[in-house]
Amino acid sequence: MNYQNSFNKIVELLKKYSAADDYQINYLGTKNNLTRFADNMLTQNIENEYEEVYLTSWFDAKKATLQTANLSEGGIKELIKRSEAIAKKSMKDVEYLPSLKHDQQTIHHHLDENLLDLSPSKRSAVAGFAINEAVKHQTTAAGTFQSSVNHVGVATKNHLQKFHIQSECAFSATFDKNNEQTNCRASSMTLTDLNYQETTAEGIKDVELMQNKTTLPPGKYDVLFSSHAYAELNLGAGYGMDRKAYDKGYSAYNNKIGTQIAPKHVNLYTDPNFSHAACKPFMNDGLALSKNILIENGILKNLPTSRFWGHQNKLPAFAISNLIMDGGQLSDDLLMQKIERGFYIKDIWYIRMVNPENLTLTGMTRNALFYIEDGKIKSGATHFRWNDSPMLMFDRIKEVGLPRREQVWNYPNYMPSVIVQDFNLTSSTLF
Amino acid sequence: MKKIIQDLLDRSRTKYRVSFCDIRYKSLNEETIQTTDDVLKHYLLTDSVGVGIRVLKNGRWGFCATDKLDPINLDKALKRAVEISESGKNIGTKDIILTKEKSHIGHYQGPYKIDPFKISPEEKMHLLFELDKKAKTNPLIKKTDGLLLFWKHHQLLMNTEGSVLKNEYVISSGSFDVQAVGNGGFQNRRIQERPKMAGYEWVLHHFDQYDILRLCDEAIMKLNSTTIPKGKKDLIILPSNLFLTMHESVGHPTELDRVLGWEADFAGTSFATTEKLGKFQYGSPIVNFRADNTVASGLSSKGWDDDGVPAQKWDIIKNGKLVNYGTTREVAHYIGKNQSYGCNFASTWQLQPINRIPNLFLLPGKEKLSLKDLIADTEDGLIIDGRDSYSIDQKRYNFQFSGNFVREIKNGKLGEVVRNLTYRSISPDFWNSCDKICDHRFFEYWGVLNCGKGQPAQRHTMIHGSAPARFKNINVGD
Numbered sequence: 001m002n003y004q005n006s007f008n009k010i011v012e013l014l015k016k017y018s019a020a021d022d023y024q025i026n027y028l029g030t031k032n033n034l035t036r037f038a039d040n041m042l043t044q045n046i047e048n049e050y051e052e053v054y055l056t057s058w059f060d061a062k063k064a065t066l067q068t069a070n071l072s073e074g075g076i077k078e079l080i081k082r083s084e085a086i087a088k089k090s091m092k093d094v095e096y097l098p099s100l101k102h103d104q105q106t107i108h109h110h111l112d113e114n115l116l117d118l119s120p121s122k123r124s125a126v127a128g129f130a131i132n133e134a135v136k137h138q139t140t141a142a143g144t145f146q147s148s149v150n151h152v153g154v155a156t157k158n159h160l161q162k163f164h165i166q167s168e169c170a171f172s173a174t175f176d177k178n179n180e181q182t183n184c185r186a187s188s189m190t191l192t193d194l195n196y197q198e199t200t201a202e203g204i205k206d207v208e209l210m211q212n213k214t215t216l217p218p219g220k221y222d223v224l225f226s227s228h229a230y231a232e233l234n235l236g237a238g239y240g241m242d243r244k245a246y247d248k249g250y251s252a253y254n255n256k257i258g259t260q261i262a263p264k265h266v267n268l269y270t271d272p273n274f275s276h277a278a279c280k281p282f283m284n285d286g287l288a289l290s291k292n293i294l295i296e297n298g299i300l301k302n303l304p305t306s307r308f309w310g311h312q313n314k315l316p317a318f319a320i321s322n323l324i325m326d327g328g329q330l331s332d333d334l335l336m337q338k339i340e341r342g343f344y345i346k347d348i349w350y351i352r353m354v355n356p357e358n359l360t361l362t363g364m365t366r367n368a369l370f371y372i373e374d375g376k377i378k379s380g381a382t383h384f385r386w387n388d389s390p391m392l393m394f395d396r397i398k399e400v401g402l403p404r405r406e407q408v409w410n411y412p413n414y415m416p417s418v419i420v421q422d423f424n425l426t427s428s429t430l431f
Numbered sequence: 432m433k434k435i436i437q438d439l440l441d442r443s444r445t446k447y448r449v450s451f452c453d454i455r456y457k458s459l460n461e462e463t464i465q466t467t468d469d470v471l472k473h474y475l476l477t478d479s480v481g482v483g484i485r486v487l488k489n490g491r492w493g494f495c496a497t498d499k500l501d502p503i504n505l506d507k508a509l510k511r512a513v514e515i516s517e518s519g520k521n522i523g524t525k526d527i528i529l530t531k532e533k534s535h536i537g538h539y540q541g542p543y544k545i546d547p548f549k550i551s552p553e554e555k556m557h558l559l560f561e562l563d564k565k566a567k568t569n570p571l572i573k574k575t576d577g578l579l580l581f582w583k584h585h586q587l588l589m590n591t592e593g594s595v596l597k598n599e600y601v602i603s604s605g606s607f608d609v610q611a612v613g614n615g616g617f618q619n620r621r622i623q624e625r626p627k628m629a630g631y632e633w634v635l636h637h638f639d640q641y642d643i644l645r646l647c648d649e650a651i652m653k654l655n656s657t658t659i660p661k662g663k664k665d666l667i668i669l670p671s672n673l674f675l676t677m678h679e680s681v682g683h684p685t686e687l688d689r690v691l692g693w694e695a696d697f698a699g700t701s702f703a704t705t706e707k708l709g710k711f712q713y714g715s716p717i718v719n720f721r722a723d724n725t726v727a728s729g730l731s732s733k734g735w736d737d738d739g740v741p742a743q744k745w746d747i748i749k750n751g752k753l754v755n756y757g758t759t760r761e762v763a764h765y766i767g768k769n770q771s772y773g774c775n776f777a778s779t780w781q782l783q784p785i786n787r788i789p790n791l792f793l794l795p796g797k798e799k800l801s802l803k804d805l806i807a808d809t810e811d812g813l814i815i816d817g818r819d820s821y822s823i824d825q826k827r828y829n830f831q832f833s834g835n836f837v838r839e840i841k842n843g844k845l846g847e848v849v850r851n852l853t854y855r856s857i858s859p860d861f862w863n864s865c866d867k868i869c870d871h872r873f874f875e876y877w878g879v880l881n882c883g884k885g886q887p888a889q890r891h892t893m894i895h896g897s898a899p900a901r902f903k904n905i906n907v908g909d
Contacts, residue, residue: 032781036886038693041523043761045515048496048781050481064552067477069498086476091556095470120493120511120518128522135524142695144886172886174696181695181825248573250610250617349699350822354833355851357616362831362853364824385822385829385855387909426909427855429829430702 003029003051003151004163006071010053011155013076018157020057020084024099026284027053027153031116035123038142040131045124055079057087061096095308099156105288109165110278112190115147116167123147130173130200137204143173145196154286164280170407171196174367175207179431180380182206183347183367185228187407189278206346206368210380214371218384220422222342222398224335224372229345231406231415234268234323236351236361237390241294243305243315252359252391253303262298262394265326269293272321276405277412279322292318295394327403327416335401335419337375343425344370344377348386359391364429384425396421432456435502436482436589439509443486444591447513451487451529453590455737456480456500457780459582462548466559466577468567474552481780484512490526491519494783529760530771532740534593539734541600542727543630547581550631555579558634559607562622562643566609569647571654573617574610578624579634580880594739602626602730602892604880605634609643611650618653618850620646621835623671623817626878626892628728649836649848656850659839661908665812666854667805667901672815672834674877674895677793680858681713681720682895683884684827685747686774687756688786691765698884699825702858703753705766711753714862717796720748722757722789724773729790730878730892731776737784740773747791751863759786778889785885792876793897796868802899805867807843809901813852814838814845820853831855831909855906864905869898 007027014025029051036044053076056065064086068079126145134141147169155161170187171194184203188194225233240252271291272281281289285307293301302318310317336344349366353359364385371381401417436454443452458480465473481498482505493516497508547555559577566572582602589595604626610619622641627633668676683689684701692700703711714720724731724742735741738760747755758768759775777784806814817835824830833853839846856864876896883890 032887034887035519037523038695039525039691041525041527042491042519043527043693044494044783044785045492045519046494046496046783047511047515048483050496050498050781052479054475063471063474065473065475067475067479069478069480082476086474086552089551089553090474091471091553091560093471120515124518124522131523140692140695142692144696146887172696176692176695181700183696249612250574349825352820352822354820354831354853357851362820362822364822364829366825383824383829385824385831385909387831387853427829427831427906429824429826430857431824431826431828 006051007153007163010071010076011161013073014080014155017077017080018057020059020087022058022099023157024056024285025053025155029151030148032148033118033123034144034146035127036144037127037131040134040140042124042127045120053079055083057083058096059084059088061092062087062090063093063096064090097307097311099158100160100286101158102160103288105162105282107162107164107281108273110167110189111149111165112167114191115149115169118147126171126196129196133200133204134175139175139177139204139207141173141175145171152280154282154284156286160286162282162286166280169194171199173200173203175203177207178211180207180210180213181367182210187405209370209377210368213380213382215382215428216371218425218427220424222339222419222421223423224332224339224342224344225418225420226332226346227404227415227417228406229348230418231408231413232348232351233390234415235408237359238320239353240356240359240391241303241320243303244309246303252356253300256300257303259300260298261300262295263397264298265400266295266298266394266397267326268295269324270320270322271324274322274324274414277322277324277414279412281321283319287317289319289321322412324414325400325403325416328400330399330401332401332417335399335417336372338399338419339372339375342372343381344372354387359389360387361390362387383429383431385427385429386424387426388424393420432587435505439505440589440591443509449486449488449513451591453485453588453739455483455780456587458585459779460548462581464552464555464559464579466556466563468575469560469563471556479779482508483777483780483782484508485783486512486516487527487529488513488516489520490528491516492527492783496781527761528764530763530769532592532738532760532770535735535739535741536595537734539598541628543601545631547601547603547631548583558638562607565643566647569644571611571613571651572609572647573612576608578606580604588737588739590739592739596735596739598734600628600733601630603629603631603633605638609647609650611647611654613654616654618650620650620653621817622646623835624880626730626880628730628732652848653850656848658850659852659908663904664907665809665901665903666905667809667812667814667840667899669814669816669899670875670897671817671877673897673900675818675821676832677791677895677897678788678879679821679823680827680830680861681748682788682791684858685756686786686788687758687762687766690756691762694884697886699827702826702828707753708766709752709754712751712863713748713753713859714751715865716751717868718748718751718862718865719746719794721792721794722747722772723792724789726790729894731790736773736775737777738771738773738775740771743772745772757786757789762786776891778891782887782889785889787884787891788882788893790894792895793868793900795871795874795898798870800867800869802869802873805869805899805901806840806845809840810842812840813849813907814840828857830858852907853909855909861902861905864903865900866903867901871898873898
């Protein structure tokens with residue numbers, strides 16, 4: 001199927017039939033596969049493929065967005081008719097700005113053609129590998145192998161037209177032995193870079209290590225976050241990152257732009273063209289995304305700004321497409337040597353906001369959690385609830401280690417493992 | 432469509448020799464109106480139509496979904512679903528086994544009075560902008576967020592067992608947040624979303640229950656309040672907050688697929704394992720949880736589930752003891768059941784259904800007890816209204832929740848407002864600490880619109896009801 005042709009045809013139909021003052025089209029053509037296993041059996045095996053279009057029409061700054069999956073000429077004409085009828089009766093968008101014009105952005109696709117038609121037997125075989133390894137090591141495996149190819153297009157009445165193709169594949173497995181669980185995962189833009197065999201071996205090694213477990217009291221500890229756990233946590237740091245909220249006084253980052261919020265070795269930025277975590281390089285409205293610094297040498301430099309807020313306050317508009325933090329050279333094993341007594345947290349779970357005023361979040365440790373004594377793993381550890389603020393924690397980052405690509409909630413990130421001082425583990429659970 | 436589907440089902444047996452096949456045609460319209468202050472952030476109307484084909488062959492599932500609904504493409508999708516299931520042959524140590532189910536033919540129509548899709552978008556936007564105008568008469572209210580959601584669902588499910596099941600319903604929901612800024616901080620209050628299988632009349636009724644100016648005053652009371660030190664308190668939890676605690680600490684742990692480890696890789700497992708069935712004291716003897724997918728306007732009341740099993744009513748916890756689970760046809764046989772309770776649902780046509788929480792209720796106390804009497808009976812406690820933060824471990828033991836509006840109770844009387852309160856417990860300890868539940872006059876239910884589970888993530892809807900209840904000696908203020 002040629003998605004780009006499909007998108008181009010829709011753009012032409014809009015040019016021909018739209019009577020709106022302004023419009024914006026967003027297109028998605030997607031193909032997804034997922035093989036799911038649990039209790040050492042295949043539990044789901046899914047494939048789906050579909051296209052959809054969202055059309056936003058404006059009349060006198062009144063807008064409406066409608067979606068359809070009927071991409072025939074008749075379907076698009078109907079979409080235009082309905083979208084325009086509703087827009088005329090809508091309320092004025094007081095933040096309306098004319099849709100974006102054509103720009104000179106060069107767009108690179110991130111496509112592995114092997115993922116365009118991955119055979120069901122190849123997918124099932126990956127799941128089968130994890131199950132066989134689990135059986136061999138007297139454990140139980142649950143997990144997924146998934147791949148997707150997304151074709152995303154945006155076009156406006158003002159002649160902007162952009163199209164991007166991205167493929168992704170991901171493997172995740174949770175191993176259970178004697179009610180102790182560990183998880184391992186990997187994600188990549190190409191099939192050849194996805195080393196699910198090595199990943200499986202790491203998960204099985206961890207579940208063996210978790211068999212000897214210690215219960216320790218809650219409290220403030222120095223912890224080593226794996227790059228995955230830190231990527232999960234750092235997503236939470238983004239909650240208050242909005243320039244309008246900052247300027248109006250309801251962001252946790254209030255009064256912090258230009259101040260030192262982290263040690264000098266902390267640099268955090270977003271860059272859709274960063275090779276290890278590349279992603280769609282434009283916003284839904286077509287705004288070109290590029291590298292933007294959030295924290296530089298520990299100083300908070302900038303916060304994401306919408307087009308409207310940027311226009312009104314003469315600030316450049318930008319958004320977060322992914323998060324990248326500069327890393328160091330040390331592996332997790334070497335980082336661990338710097339901790340006298342603390343924990344190695346490989347995964348965290350169920351993260352929610354507790355206090356947006358200082359960005360305190362809560363969550364649990366999950367899967368592999370190791371107690372560290374004198375720089376070495378002493379044992380597995382009973383899990384904890386934690387309450388802490390990723391924003392305030394920036395200042396407690398003691399060391400950064402080797403960074404890795406970490407896909408979190410469909411966002412590719414590139415995060416190092418980090419040592420954080422005095423992480424607030426507030427209570428224990430029963431396992 | 433019925434004829435095309437029947438032809439596909441016939442072919443699945445005669446040509447592809449599958450042991451089971453079901454085909455789900457689903458159309459879902461969603462209308463979302465989102466405002467921030469006096470700005471219309473989104474007006475979105477979506478229309479998703481497609482077919483999901485699920486086949487079982489040699490004990491392995493194959494599922495293929497498409498939005499190309501002509502017979503040729505649907506036949507391709509069927510063929511692909513069969514190829515997918517055949518690719519799993521000899522992989523894994525166990526087969527998928529379905530419990531038996533009779534064939535059913537029927538049509539379920541959810542109740543509603545006013546079709547929200549027939550009300551003009553302008554009128555609906557006006558509802559939110561009027562609230563913003565009123566809220567902004569208070570100078571400390573610096574931000575408002577409004578949200579209206581309407582879903583119209585139409586599904587036709589047919590399977591090789593001869594079932595032909597249609598269901599149609601409308602879901603309506605609305606919420607409105609006000610944010611007060613001052614004293615170097617910010618705090619909010621809200622008209623909490625309360626989704627229901629109902630029409631536009633429900634949103635109007637729900638918004639009418641609130642005085643927006645009072646909510647603004649309460650947000651300012653929160654702004655001027657203080658936190659309380661870490662300790663233990665007796666909590667009176669109102670249904671507007673308790674429904675989510677019930678959902679997380681009873682609803683999810685009693686989904687049988689979790690118990691069996693089928694969600695171990697993402698959503699998690701459960702402490703309520705099968706050897707505990709009939710023996711485990713989950714709560715105090717006054718704690719009774721009943722699942723009911725037959726209740727009118729319940730968000731999980733859809734006539735039949737996506738396995739073609741009729742909606743039912745059953746006990747999950749009786750006199751405090753764990754007595755049952757929510758099941759699907761894939762998992763029911765693991766606890767010796769020969770019929771599923773009908774909890775298999777997929778959120779969209781693109782995805783394969785999974786075990787979901789049913790409508791679930793904490794039954795009201797049998798003794799006559801009003802909320803006023805319960806407060807008067809509490810010496811040193813807190814009363815918690817509205818949902819806020821919620822988090823629980825992956826086996827569903829350790830949870831931490833917070834409320835949107837919390838007040839102290841001292842010697843049977845309401846006291847000061849408390850800021851940013853969290854309460855934390857271990858699920859069975861919490862339910863065993865429940866010593867009083869108000870009677871049926873105070874029973875109310877709330878809805879969950881976005882219960883997330885599965886890989887890829889799916890959402891499901893259900894309602895949870897209770898009367899205000901008291902829990903003794905709970906950890907607060909972590």
